[in-house]
Amino acid sequence: MKSSFALKPSESFIFKTSMLLMLVFVIIFSSISELRDAFTDKTYVKTGLYDSMTLAVKGIMRKNEDTFYLLETIASFIGKNTAFDDKNLNGSLRKLAYGKDFYTLEVADSAGKAYCGDGTKRDISKQEYFMAAKAGKRAVTAIDGTGSDEESIVFSLPVYNEDGFAGMVACYYHSSFFEKMLSDYLEELGASTSSWVIQDNGTALLSCGNTFGYTNFYELLYSGTTVEKPSEDISAQVKRQKEGYIRFRRESINYYAIHKPIGLNGWTLVTMVPSKVIDENPAALTVRLVLLLKLMLILAAVALYIFSFERNKAARIRQSRQEFEALTNNVPGGVFRYRNDEKQTLGYLSEGLLHMYGYTLETFRRMFDNSFINMVYAEDRKRVQSEIAGQLAQNGKRKIQYRIIDASGKIRWVYDSGRIVTDKDGNEWFYVVLLDVTRFKNREEQVRESEERYRILVEETNSIVLESNNIDGTAFFTPNFKERFGFEPKVYDSPGTLFPREMIHADDLLKLEQMQRQMEQGANTIADELRIRTGSGAYLWYQISHHIVRDEKGMPIKTISRITDIDADMRQRVHLEDLTQRDPLTGLYNKAAVKALISEYLRLYGNSGLHALLFVDIDNFKAVNDNLGHLIGDKVIIEIGSRLPKPFRETDIVGRVGGDEFVVFLKNVRTKRFVYDKAEQICNIFRNAYIGENGSYKISGSIGIAFSNGANTTYEVLVEEADQALYSAKAHGKDHYEVYHRENR
Structure with a gap:
């Protein structure tokens, strides 16, 4: 007996055909869903846009x-x-x-x-x-x-x-x-991109590319749009300062809105991108899928029994792979994946990656034994493995930099951004985007090398370098400035304001004033040698050079200075010069040095202040030589030479200009009474000096005083006037001083 469920041959054909067509429809629509899911996967949204937005937020x-x-x-x-x-x-x-x-x-x-x-x-x-x-x-x-x-x-x-x-x-x-800054960071996403900086209520503080006319992002989002419902409302995510994205449709265009907290005042950066930037134009994709659907329907109707389900499945897989490769090949840089196994076996490799290395696909797999770690420069492999393991333990993602070697042998720096994904069979794969950052690394290295050369130069030359910017009010200086002088310099606009005036040796203030005048007269490079008080309180010799940078009006805008310790050399030079200026018997300045030093001072300062020249002579010195001998006479000269400078300042000039004649020059005295008191002290030096075998022979001294008379005063004039006053003192009993009065000339 035949079963009531048995089908006739024609019915069997129709049944089988219907079943096969149903399977075809199921496969096609599942493929459409899979393709859309592949193109809108969160991984690919984040890979490009999140990195660009991160750069904008960091900026x-x-x-x-x-x-x-x-x-x-x-x-x-x-x-x-x-x-x-x-x-x-x-x-x-x-x-x-x-x-x-x-x-x-x-x-x-x-x-x-x-x-x-x-x-x-x-x-x-x-x-x-x-x-x-x-x-x-x-x-x-x-x-x-x-x-x-x-x-x-x-x-x-x-x-x-x-x-x-x-x-x-x-x-x-x-x-x-800031809108221009956002635009610059996000320009690579295309002209159709718009970016907003919003408060938690959606109010736009900044925007670029905003062609919608809204000043509140939430009003734009929920007015005339269709929003795919996310797991959490975007306004709630913004208030909680979470990053994320949503997809919505407005005016027949699909958009992604990606939001990322800035970390300031609760503000959030939102970037709107048409889906075509990521999806490779969903409208065109839909057209292709519709055509594919029609073709497959025709093929299924004409040759339903010719092609097996396996071949149809293989065709769909190949189509999906081609479209995936078309998308990844348009990513700047390279895209690849590899299995998380012991060998780190490579899977998909994009054309961009092959172009970056300079190999064909076959050569690439052969050169690196089809292993990811072999792609990495040998010296970086251990570090890369360690950094990947450390980052994956935190969030399953990685962002690292390392070197590679291309086909020409050139070493390149790359930025590696990836994450680990588990497929349906339980296999773990790393999906990685690789960007060439060689140019940026080279710039970093050049800056580092330049800074290192600068540091070595400063250390080796024992120099101090400073830079003062008058425009932005900043000052740069090498650390050895504070170590040497005990303070940090502020912005200075001239040589005279770098150091406090009291730190400059009194004898060098004139040089400092000359440097100041040179700058005011338009000089761009100024240099001189000065004694400066260090943090220890000692005055040391330094060579100071200033380079002045001026604006188009000639006003100083920046000063670059260099300070070099020349103390040892200068002290040796001063010592040698001093030996040629000293009287061998007393150690005081000799006649030539006295004349040169006083003449130079009068040339520079003779027209300002009050100065005095004292001409000192030992009374009856010839009798000392005749009665006691020249040896005793020399001892008298030595004794007077050692005592004579004591009442005077370090800046005053004391010298021996003859056998028993001395000159004292007092600079810039306050009153004439001050000079008279000093002259009386000299007389007392003589009065308290006793010589001879038993110290019973008493000596005395006479002094003539002459004062400067404005700019026309010279050394020769002062000596002549003081000599006349000395002559008068000797004529009036010796052992005292007299003053030359010009009105009595």
Whole structure:
């Protein structure tokens, strides 16, 4: 008996055909779903966009840190040196703002009275950023622009002095500056990309590429759009400062909206990208899939029994692979995957990766034994393995840098960004994007080498290097400056302001003044040798050279200085010069040195101050030689030579100009009485000197005094006048001093 369920041949054909067609439809639609899932996988969204947004966030935070560093420097300077009502404050603010990215600086006192770089004053005591400063906080605030139609971003922090809170310093950026920064970082995503910096309520603080006309991102997102429901509402994620993305459709265009916290004031960076940037245009993909569907339906209807399900499956796999390769080959750099096994066996390799290495696919697999670790430069392999293991233990992702060698033998630096994925069979695969960063690493190395050469040069030459920038108010100096002189230099705009005047040896102040005059007269390179007091209190010789950089108006904007220790050489040179200037018997200056030193001083300073020349002569010295002998006479000269300098200053000039004649030159004395007192002290030196075998022979001395008479005074004139006064003293009983009076000439 036949079963009631038996089918006729025609019915069997129809049944089998229907079943096969149903299987074909199931396979096709599952393939469409798989293809879409592959193209919209979160991995590929994050790979490009998240990295670009991370760079943008880092750029904003770097600008934030640089700005606050500058403001802290200004706040410290103002707190120590500047009154808020200083007449020069506006000029200082304009100078500090010159050449910066912000458009104005503002300083406020503790009551909120603000002084701007453009000369305006206003009350900001109720402003949010001032109240934050008053509470001891630094702040970044979005406000309407001051003196501008544009919105502004204000960076502010408190100023403190010895009494506590003294006020606030702030700088203003046009919002367009940060919008331009965002645009530059994200330009590689295409002109159709728009970026926003929003508050947690969705209000846009900054935007670039915003063609929708909305000022609130949430209004844009939920007005006239179809949003794929995420696991958590985007507004909740923004408030919790979580990163993520959603997909939505607006005006027949699919978009991704990726959001990432900036780490500042609860602000979030949102980037909207048309899906075609990531999906390779879903409309075109849909057309291809529809055509593929029609083709497969026709093939299934015409030759349903010709092609097996396995061949159809293989065709679909090949098609998916081709489309995947088309996508990955358009990624800048290279894309590959490898198995997480002992050999680290390579799987898919993109054309971009092969191009980066310079090999064909077959040669690549042969050269590196089809192993990932062999792709890495040999010296970096151990480090790479260690860094991958450490990063995967934290979050299953990795971001590392290492070197490779291309087909030409050239070493390249690459940036490796990847994550581990487990397939349906339980196999673990690393999916990796590789970018060539050789150019950036070379720049880093050049900077490092330059800094190292500079450090070695400074250390080897025992020099101190300084740079003072008058525009931004910053000063750079090598660490050995503070070690040598005991303080950190501030901004200096001339040779005369680098060191406090009291640190320069008194005899070298003239040189310092000459250097100052040279700079004021337009010299760009100035150098001289000065004695400077070190941190230990000793005066050492240094060679100081200044190179002045000027603007187009000839005003100094930067000074680069070099200070070299030449103390040992200078002291040797001074010692040798001193030997030629000294009297061999007394050690005082000889006649030639006395004339040269006094003549030079009178040439430079004769027209200012009061100076005196004392001509000293031992009374009856010939009798000493005749009665006691020349040996005793020499002892008298030596004794007087040792005592004579003691009442005088180190800067005064004391010398022996004849057998029993001495000259004392007093520089810049306060009164003539001071000179008379010194002359009396000399007379007492003679009166207290006894010679002979028993010290019973008494000697005395006579002194003639002449004072300088303005710019026309010369050494010869002073000596002649003092000699006449000396002659008068001897004629009037010796053992005293007399003064030359020009009116009695």
